[in-house]
Amino acid sequence: MYPEATADMSQPRRGPTISGHTSHQIGLDVDIWFTPAPDHELSQEEREFNLALNMVSEDRRDIDPKVLTHTHTEVVRAAAEDRVVSRIFVNRAIKKALCREAGAHRHWLDTVWVESTFSYEKLVLA
Numbered sequence: 001m002y003p004e005a006t007a008d009m010s011q012p013r014r015g016p017t018i019s020g021h022t023s024h025q026i027g028l029d030v031d032i033w034f035t036p037a038p039d040h041e042l043s044q045e046e047r048e049f050n051l052a053l054n055m056v057s058e059d060r061r062d063i064d065p066k067v068l069t070h071t072h073t074e075v076v077r078a079a080a081e082d083r084v085v086s087r088i089f090v091n092r093a094i095k096k097a098l099c100r101e102a103g104a105h106r107h108w109l110d111t112v113w114v115e116s117t118f119s120y121e122k123l124v125l126a
Contacts, residue, residue, distance in 0.1 A: 032079075034072050056093045063097040073101045080111035089115040 035053050038046075055068040076098060079085050090098070092114045102109055 034068075034075070056091055060091075060093060062093050068094065068097060070101065073098055076112065077102075077108050080108040085111060088112045091115065 033053070034055070053067050055063050055072075057064050076088060076090075080088055088111055090112060095109075095112060095114050098112055099106070099109060
């Protein structure tokens with residue numbers, strides 16, 4: 001596994017994030033972007049406006065296999081099997097790819113939900 005960027009941490013006293021992302025209002029959510037960590041300390045502007053890698057193909061029916069890899073599946077599986085993680089929200093195409101890769105041991109996929117109110121194209125751990 002490799003270092004990744006953490007984005008949109010929950011607000012300690014609730015409320016939307018600086019970017020306006022409002023799903024973090026209960027104080028328990030965090031977005032994990034599978035963007036490799038940079039080789040330098042990010043400036044405030046870079047932290048606020050660096051975008052996550054888009055893991056979904058242009059037609060939005062599947063993932064981009066050059067971006068979402070087996071390593072990502074293993075990270076999501078490890079998070080889903082952790083007792084402190086209650087839900088992981090992903091785009092429909094990402095869930096489809098995770099199901100393909102899961103093999104016979106699929107119990108961890110019960111923690112991975114398709115987000116229906118927002119079209120996530122990155123992985124969100126909640």
